[in-house]
Amino acid sequence: MNQPASAYFLEERHDPTESHTLSVLVQNEPGVLARVIGLFSGRGYNIESLTVSETESQKHLSRITIVTTGTPMVIEQIKHQLDRMVPVYRVVDMTLTGRSIERELAMVKVRGGGDNRVEALRLADAFRARVIDATTESFVFEITGNSAKINQFIDLMRPLGLVEVSRTGVAAIGRGPEGM
Amino acid sequence: MTDKSHDPNQMTGAAMIVRALIDHGVQHLFGYPGGAVLPIYDEIFQQTEVEHILVRHEQGAGHAAEGYARSTGKPGVVLVTSGPGATNMVTPLTDALMDSIPLVCITGQVPTHLIGNDAFQECDTVGITRPCTKHNWLVRDVNDLAKVLHEAFYVATTGRPGPVLVDVPKDVQFATGTYHPPCKSDVHVSYTPRVKGDAAQIRKAVALLASAKRPVIYSGGGVINSGPEASKLLRELVEATGFPITSTLMGLGAYPATGKNWLGMLGMHGTYEANMSMHDCDVMLCIGARFDDRITGRVDAFSPNSKKIHIDIDPSSINKNIRVDVPIIGDCANVLGDLLQVFKAEAKKPDIRPWWQEIAKWRARNSLSYKKNSDIILPQYAIERLFEATRGRDTYITTEVGQHQMWAAQFFGFEEPHRWMTSGGLGTMGYGLPAALGVQVAHRDSLVIDIAGDASVQMTMQEMSTAVQYELPIKIFILNNQYMGMVRQWQQLLHGNRLSHSYSEALPDFVKLADAFGCVGLQAIKPGDLDGAIKEMISIKRPVLFDCRVAALENCFPMIPSGKAHNEMLLPAEATDEATASAFAGGKALV
Ligand SMILES: Cc1ncc(C[n+]2csc(CCOP(=O)(O)OP(=O)(O)O)c2C)c(N)n1
Ligand SMILES: [Mg+2]
Numbered sequence: 001m002n003q004p005a006s007a008y009f010l011e012e013r014h015d016p017t018e019s020h021t022l023s024v025l026v027q028n029e030p031g032v033l034a035r036v037i038g039l040f041s042g043r044g045y046n047i048e049s050l051t052v053s054e055t056e057s058q059k060h061l062s063r064i065t066i067v068t069t070g071t072p073m074v075i076e077q078i079k080h081q082l083d084r085m086v087p088v089y090r091v092v093d094m095t096l097t098g099r100s101i102e103r104e105l106a107m108v109k110v111r112g113g114g115d116n117r118v119e120a121l122r123l124a125d126a127f128r129a130r131v132i133d134a135t136t137e138s139f140v141f142e143i144t145g146n147s148a149k150i151n152q153f154i155d156l157m158r159p160l161g162l163v164e165v166s167r168t169g170v171a172a173i174g175r176g177p178e179g180m
Numbered sequence: 181m182t183d184k185s186h187d188p189n190q191m192t193g194a195a196m197i198v199r200a201l202i203d204h205g206v207q208h209l210f211g212y213p214g215g216a217v218l219p220i221y222d223e224i225f226q227q228t229e230v231e232h233i234l235v236r237h238e239q240g241a242g243h244a245a246e247g248y249a250r251s252t253g254k255p256g257v258v259l260v261t262s263g264p265g266a267t268n269m270v271t272p273l274t275d276a277l278m279d280s281i282p283l284v285c286i287t288g289q290v291p292t293h294l295i296g297n298d299a300f301q302e303c304d305t306v307g308i309t310r311p312c313t314k315h316n317w318l319v320r321d322v323n324d325l326a327k328v329l330h331e332a333f334y335v336a337t338t339g340r341p342g343p344v345l346v347d348v349p350k351d352v353q354f355a356t357g358t359y360h361p362p363c364k365s366d367v368h369v370s371y372t373p374r375v376k377g378d379a380a381q382i383r384k385a386v387a388l389l390a391s392a393k394r395p396v397i398y399s400g401g402g403v404i405n406s407g408p409e410a411s412k413l414l415r416e417l418v419e420a421t422g423f424p425i426t427s428t429l430m431g432l433g434a435y436p437a438t439g440k441n442w443l444g445m446l447g448m449h450g451t452y453e454a455n456m457s458m459h460d461c462d463v464m465l466c467i468g469a470r471f472d473d474r475i476t477g478r479v480d481a482f483s484p485n486s487k488k489i490h491i492d493i494d495p496s497s498i499n500k501n502i503r504v505d506v507p508i509i510g511d512c513a514n515v516l517g518d519l520l521q522v523f524k525a526e527a528k529k530p531d532i533r534p535w536w537q538e539i540a541k542w543r544a545r546n547s548l549s550y551k552k553n554s555d556i557i558l559p560q561y562a563i564e565r566l567f568e569a570t571r572g573r574d575t576y577i578t579t580e581v582g583q584h585q586m587w588a589a590q591f592f593g594f595e596e597p598h599r600w601m602t603s604g605g606l607g608t609m610g611y612g613l614p615a616a617l618g619v620q621v622a623h624r625d626s627l628v629i630d631i632a633g634d635a636s637v638q639m640t641m642q643e644m645s646t647a648v649q650y651e652l653p654i655k656i657f658i659l660n661n662q663y664m665g666m667v668r669q670w671q672q673l674l675h676g677n678r679l680s681h682s683y684s685e686a687l688p689d690f691v692k693l694a695d696a697f698g699c700v701g702l703q704a705i706k707p708g709d710l711d712g713a714i715k716e717m718i719s720i721k722r723p724v725l726f727d728c729r730v731a732a733l734e735n736c737f738p739m740i741p742s743g744k745a746h747n748e749m750l751l752p753a754e755a756t757d758e759a760t761a762s763a764f765a766g767g768k769a770l771v
Contacts, residue, residue, distance in 0.1 A: 080496035086315040
């Protein structure tokens with residue numbers, strides 16, 4: 001006979017998931033990041049990328065940018081759940097506004113010699129990546145751009161002697177004259 | 181330079197805490213002392229405005245404060261020490277969060293210079309309680325304390341109410357700083373929930389209501405939390421529309437059980453007519469409820485043909501489990517007031533006589549019926565008799581968790597809000613006894629009864645001692661079936677009748693136990709003894725532990741079997757062994 005199981009399994013739906021970038025303006029008080037992260041882990045939401053820094057020190061405001069994935073219903077929940085947290089001022093779905101710029105910075109270390117070294121430099125130039133450290137056998141490139149561009153650059157560096165990558169995660173801002 | 185020695189607002193952190201409680205109108209405080217809160221206890225000792233109730237376990241303080249809050253509408257306040265005092269509060273804080281009960285919990289903490297050192301009785305209280313509070317604070321500077329305390333009261337009681345916690349290191353309690361009374365600027369700037377509903381949405385809702393042929397109103401704990409005005413307006417709305425109304429476990433009493441439009445509670449153990457109305461309706465008006473899984477049953481079969489209107493103060497409750505057509509974010513009373521006004525001005529009562537006829541047929545199934553017995557007391561009968569005996573009295577009911585809780589919800593009729601205290605969201609066994617204490621503290625002359633189970637009551641029964649100490653004449657009415665009945669019911673229905681560890685072996689002699697605590701112990705074994713014993717219980721002006729021996733194997737019906745829809749309820753008359761077996765075949769439990 002069937003094993004008793006949870007009816008929650010019945011509700012496992014497979015709606016398509018979407019990726020959204022959320023900008024969250026928060027009071028910069030102790031524990032605020034822990035609260036946001038705890039919300040995501042506690043409710044089983046995904047975090048693809050998260051960046052945070054104080055943006056208005058006078059008003060003690062920090063801006064968190066979160067890239068998350070989920071079904072439209074889950075994304076809506078995430079926004080509401082963030083919005084009702086006491087230290088959260090505003091949540092803006094940058095993906096929905098459709099008018100946002102997203103940037104990420106990565107530092108990419110590549111090691112090698114000969115043709116690979118020349119090829120890495122050539123590609124870096126094409127991607128407008130800067131050399132910020134060099135030895136006779138290695139480079140560290142700094143590259144900014146949207147995540148896709150950075151992914152593409154990293155993929156190209158892989159066969160050329162990629163050692164390691166450090167990425168900041170996504171920061172986003174809306175186009176035009178208005179603030180969030 | 182100003183001379184601070186004469187400034188009455190210069191005081192220690194400990195004094196600020198007591199002062200802030202007084203400034204917020206707190207009259208009662210539930211707590212338990214320990215090293216990290218001794219300065220506060222010293223201040224409590226030296227004043228008379230706030231009465232401290234000493235519990236026997238911090239969990240008891242938390243549930244007592246919940247009972248206090250839910251029966252008064254005021255926040256419940258708790259004071260406990262660091263480390264184990266704080267961790268013992270995790271259950272009541274979580275309970276209060278799930279059921280939206282305003283609590284302000286103050287915890288002591290080790291001195292700031294020891295934080296992070298694994299000091300004696302240190303724990304990361306704000307870390308541990310972050311997911312089980314609406315918000316919490318660690319105060320490191322005595323000059324922040326007044327603001328944080330005022331903010332704490334604001335956050336606990338504003339918007340969707342909930343528990344908050346303020347962790348105060350011992351050195352901050354000793355340090356002297358400047359206090360200020362509550363003022364506008366103490367409002368947490370980033371937290372201003374919306375109370376007024378959107379006018380256009382309200383219009384849409386009225387249009388839907390006015391055109392409904394098979395409407396149902398489904399109300400929840402939010403209506404109670406919103407205050408007496410919300411219940412009053414809900415009644416007016418039912419009157420103005422003529423619609424049938426059901427409610428969640430948490431919402432009982434907002435609409436009177438004797439009201440003619442009352443369908444009874446809905447959900448897993450709700451009435452047939454309530455659940456069928458939910459399933460077959462064409463317009464559903466949900467007010468201050470959250471489409472919890474105990475209510476919806478199987479989500480993809482939930483009320484498939486209805487347009488849904490949802491009023492809630494918490495935007496995150498909307499579209500969480502069930503997609504709704506007309507969400508209205510705002511406070512229940514506020515939105516109901518506007519809705520009613522627009523309805524009266526622009527709509528008229530739709531003719532829903534055929535719908536009522538259909539409902540009458542469902543009602544006739546008599547889903548709460550049970551087989552009477554003249555030899556053994558049936559639990560349903562016991563609640564019915566208890567209800568009869570308390571009718572017309574100023575009565576408050578709390579419960580533990582299990583079958584007895586569901587029977588209490590089914591068979592005890594509530595006419596008013598704030599009279600019914602139960603652990604709905606978390607389902608915390610051990611809630612009812614301390615909650616009854618809290619209720620009785622707030623309502624000294626009322627009749628306060630904890631409808632309990634033999635297993636649940638053992639979780640917090642040490643609080644009988646508190647009842648005796650403070651002369652709180654609570655009545656603990658145990659439906660003693662010698663089982664963890666609800667666990668056994670599920671094992672019977674879903675686990676091949678293998679009753680794994682659900683029999684309450686070695687139960688205490690409750691009557692002697694009551695005696696040992698200095699309470700009065702009573703017992704009823706035969707149906708014929710019941711009325712007399714209940715009458716005696718009510719007449720005793722001391723705490724009473726009532727051991728009501730009920731049928732051991734009775735199960736709670738009706739029930740929406742596991743993973744089924746509202747229209748697939750199992751009714752008591754049909755709950756023969758075979759029918760039950762087949763209803764649960766394939767065994768998908770709801771949790
Ligand atoms: C603290 C806690 N532990 C476990 C459970 C799971 N549980 C739900 S009902 C129940 C049995 C309750 O037995 P009793 O109090 O005798 O009530 P009855 O169902 O027999 O009326 C249990 C163990 C719970 N709800 N709370
Ligand atoms: Mg029992």
